[in-house]
Amino acid sequence: MSALTRDPSARRAPAAPARTRGTWHWPDPVEGMPPTVSAGTPPESELPIAARWPVEMPARAWPPMPEPEVARRPAAAQPQPEPMLPPAVASVAAMDWAEIPEPPVTPARTPNRTRDPSPSRLTYRLNRLWLTPTVRHFVRIGLPMLLIAGLAGGWLAREDNRALLTGLVTQAQDWIKQQPMFQVTSIDVQSRSPEVAEGVARILGVTFPVSTWDLDLGRLRQTAEALDAVERAWLQVRSGGVLEVRIEERVPVMIWRNGVGLDLIDATGHRVARLATRAARADLPLIAGEGAPDEIAEARLLWAAAGPLHPRLRGLVRIGQRRWDMVLDRGQRILLPAEGALGALERVVALDSAQQLLSRDVVAVDMRNPARPTLRLTGDAMTELTRNRSMQTGAVN
Amino acid sequence: MTDLYQSQRAMRNLRRQAMQRGVIAVMDIGTFKVACLILKFGVSDGPRDGSGVGSMAGQAAFRVIGAGTTCSRGVRFGEIAAMRETERAVRTALQNAQKMAQTRVDHAILTFSGGDMRSYGLEGMVEVESERVSEHDIARVLDSCDAPDIGHGREVLHAQPVNFLLDHRSGLADPRGQAGQRLGCDMHMLSVDTDVVQNLVHCLKRCDVEVAGLAAAPYVAGRAALVEDEQELGAAAIDMGGGTTTLSIFIKRHMIYADTLRLGGDHVTGDIAKLLKIPYSTAERLKTFYGGVQATGQDDRQQIEIGGESGDWDKDRRTVTRSELIGIMRPRVEEILEEVRARLDVAGFDHLPSQQIVLTGGSSQIPGLDGLAARILGQQVRLGRPIRVPGLPQAATGPDYAAIVGLCQYAAHPQDEWWDFDIPAQRFAAKPLKRAMKWFRDNW
Structure with a gap:
């Protein structure tokens, strides 16, 4: 096919006056003949016809396009080669043959083969391999992960890289910690007594300013509660950078005189504080003896039961970690049994209120055997008693 | 015949394996186009209510997840003429379908129309061993069918029991468990050229796909294009393809005759x-x-x-x-239809109670064909389209896809074939004995 012989203007001579496609009705009073319908351009096939059409049939689309689509398809725009003009010279004689341009080499028409739509064997196999789930998952998930792990591992294998990384991390951590919203600048200990508050603030040992990230409130609380005077502590970082510590102090209920000195004891028997002198807390009862704080509940009961004797009471003494002695002034003692001490004491109090037992010349009231209460008299009283008895009986010696 | 039995059973096992794995491809290698569908089993719960899909089309077992079609190359009259070209076409179709399904398939069920299919009616009769018919009796009666000489280089493609007789009663679909003395059966056998089948199998093997089943195009086209009552009462499906026109006659849901014309x-x-x-x-x-x-x-x-x-x-x-x-065009179409008429006459189609003829296949889309066919084939002619299966693309619902749609059905619900029954023991035992004898002869 030569492009030169074809007149492009003659290609599509319209058979009818221009009409829009949709408005045609037949029979047409003007024309009487239906317009010529194009069968569409056959595909550009360079294969010999003998090779059977199915190789080429759907040059553009499969299944074949409907007619409107074909009509809309742009006409094959083939570049028209410039017509070769003779060189513009006046005469043959004046022509410099060397200046004659070489005729443009028209490339030999390469066969415009349509690409074979079928995949090659290799493409097909690779495609199937790609569609295998195992391979697919490996390539999409396993391989990137391996790659990342390998790269990261390789980078971290060098010592200075690791140092750089840790340095960066630390720097970032510090930067975050030092943000103003995380800064704690003061401590506020709320406690009943200023001594305890001061002691707690000192024992916590927090140096300000400090970041909240560095404060371990749980550990601080344990530290605060390790103080004897503190029963419970609440810690909280308040807005404004204040570490608030609220302290619930132990309430001393008794004084324990041990071998070293005087200790304040709370209701559970726990030590509260050291006491310098007994007179400093004259309102609290005194207990003494080894293991006395462990039985403080009983001691409190006994103390309460000895109400009428309070002006004379000196304290309670734990004997042999087994039983109590109640000590009164003038060296008097009430020896209470290990079991049923309260009842025994009540009996003594009742005896005292009825017969003023304790205001007599008695050294000790021994209630250790409840079935046989025993009085120990002073030496004078004993002599007097003996004399009275001999006068009654008339015995001389 | 035992080799065939073994190979068909091997293919059946492959098919079961593939269906257990869930994905299988069905392929139609035709003269005009090569089509491939990929079926996924065990995903569909059947048609939704109100979807308009009836009970017959409710192929609840599978769903089409991939489809690929390409123009056929190197195939003439449904037979491979240029293996490389056909392989390329098969690869194209398979790759497109796999791409759409996003999965690879390793097993394919194949349908084709070439190979000069000839159908035979066989019959057999045996005494029932116990008082009731057992599965073993059915295997025996199928085995007792006298095999005709199908010729050298030919193989059995389908051998389906069509009808069972028990004493005086005929027309039994399933005689198992029934009492009787003599059990007979009618079997329809379809033979094809071995080489044609071998070529197709080899072509698919070159595409790394195992053939998990073979079905004749007239059979599967009939299954897709005939509606249920037509299959029951008797009808002929004429699949007018590119290079071949195939026809199959169905009655009582069984194919009883199939033939191919090398015209299309x-x-x-x-x-x-x-x-x-x-x-x-x-x-x-x-x-x-x-x-x-x-x-x-x-x-x-x-x-x-x-x-x-x-x-x-x-x-x-x-x-x-x-x-x-x-x-x-008209004389050639008339020639095709007249040839079909001749084949139907040979098959005795006019003795059937119902003489419905269904035209399907790509060439049945010629406008006005039903009018012409009615003049040549008789009045009861209609144009048939394949039934609807779930997931089938709209582009593949036309009559030119009747065979492959029928093949989907065949894959999901295969009809009984002769090799689905166990071979009777007396024939089975012969072979190991023979082998032992041979071993003795060779070694002593």
Whole structure:
């Protein structure tokens, strides 16, 4: 096919006056003949016809396009080669043959083969391999992960890289910690007594300013509660950078005189504080003896039961970690049994209120055997008693 | 015959394996196109209520997840003429379908129409061993069918029990468990050329796909195009393809006759190309857009530009009227239909109670074909389309996809074949004994 012989203007001579496609009705009073319908351009096939059409049939689309689509398809725009003009010279004689341009080499028409739509064997196999789930998952998930792990591992294998990384991390951590919203600048200990508050603030040992990230409130609380005077502590970082510590102090209920000195004891028997002198807390009862704080509940009961004797009471003494002695002034003692001490004491109090037992010349009231209460008299009283008895009986010696 | 038994059973096992794995491909290698569908089993719960899909089409077992179609290459009359070319076409179709399904398939069920299919009716009769018919008896009666001489180099493609007799009663679909003395059966056997099948299997093997089943195109096209009552009462399905026209007769849901003609739409195209002296591709285009078999007055006036790029301006400017085109096509279509009529007469189709004829296949889309067919084949002619299966793309619902849609059904619900029953023990035992004897002879 030569492009030169074809007149492009003659290609599509319209058979009818221009009409829009949709408005045609037949029979047409003007024309009487239906317009010529194009069968569409056959595909550009360079294969010999003998090779059977199915190789080429759907040059553009499969299944074949409907007619409107074909009509809309742009006409094959083939570049028209410039017509070769003779060189513009006046005469043959004046022509410099060397200046004659070489005729443009028209490339030999390469066969415009349509690409074979079928995949090659290799493409097909690779495609199937790609569609295998195992391979697919490996390539999409396993391989990137391996790659990342390998790269990261390789980078971290060098010592200075690791140092750089840790340095960066630390720097970032510090930067975050030092943000103003995380800064704690003061401590506020709320406690009943200023001594305890001061002691707690000192024992916590927090140096300000400090970041909240560095404060371990749980550990601080344990530290605060390790103080004897503190029963419970609440810690909280308040807005404004204040570490608030609220302290619930132990309430001393008794004084324990041990071998070293005087200790304040709370209701559970726990030590509260050291006491310098007994007179400093004259309102609290005194207990003494080894293991006395462990039985403080009983001691409190006994103390309460000895109400009428309070002006004379000196304290309670734990004997042999087994039983109590109640000590009164003038060296008097009430020896209470290990079991049923309260009842025994009540009996003594009742005896005292009825017969003023304790205001007599008695050294000790021994209630250790409840079935046989025993009085120990002073030496004078004993002599007097003996004399009275001999006068009654008339015995001389 | 035992080899065939073994190979068919091997294919059946492959098919079961593939269905357990859930994905299987079905392929139709035709003269005009190679189509491939990928089925996924065990995903669909059947048609939704109100979807309009009836009980027969409710192929609840599977769903089509991939489809690929390409124009066929290197196939003539449904047989491979150029293996490499066919392999390329198969690869294209398979790759497209796999791409759409996003999965790879390793097993394919294949249908084809070449290989000079011939059908035989066989019958057998045995005494029932116990008082009731057991599965073993059925295997025996199937085995007792006298095998005809199907010729050298041919193989059995289908061997389906069609009918069972028990004493005096005939027309039993399933005699198992029934009391009786003599059990007989009618079997329909379809034989094909071994080489044609071997070529197809080899072609698929070159595409790394195992053949998990083979089905004749007339059989599967009939299963797809005939509706349930037509299959029950008797009907013929005529699948007019590109290179071959196949016909199958169904009654009582069984195929009882199948035949192929080496004539089809390609011959119509060839006639147009030769008479108008145009390329084959142009002729195909003319046939597809303007073809017909019934000319009207308007067709005389409708000028069709033939077009072309031959370089000869006058040749490329030619026009042809549509009635001329129809005049070229009609004799060839008539010839095809008359040949079909002859085959139906040979098969004794006019003795069937119902003589419904269903035209399907790509060439049945010629406008006016039903009118022409009614004049040649009888009044009860309709154009059939394959039933609907879930997931099938709209582009693959036309009558040209009848065979492959039927193949989907065949894959999901295969009918009983002779090799689905265990071979009787007395024949089975012969072979190891023979082998032992041979071993003794060879070694002592």
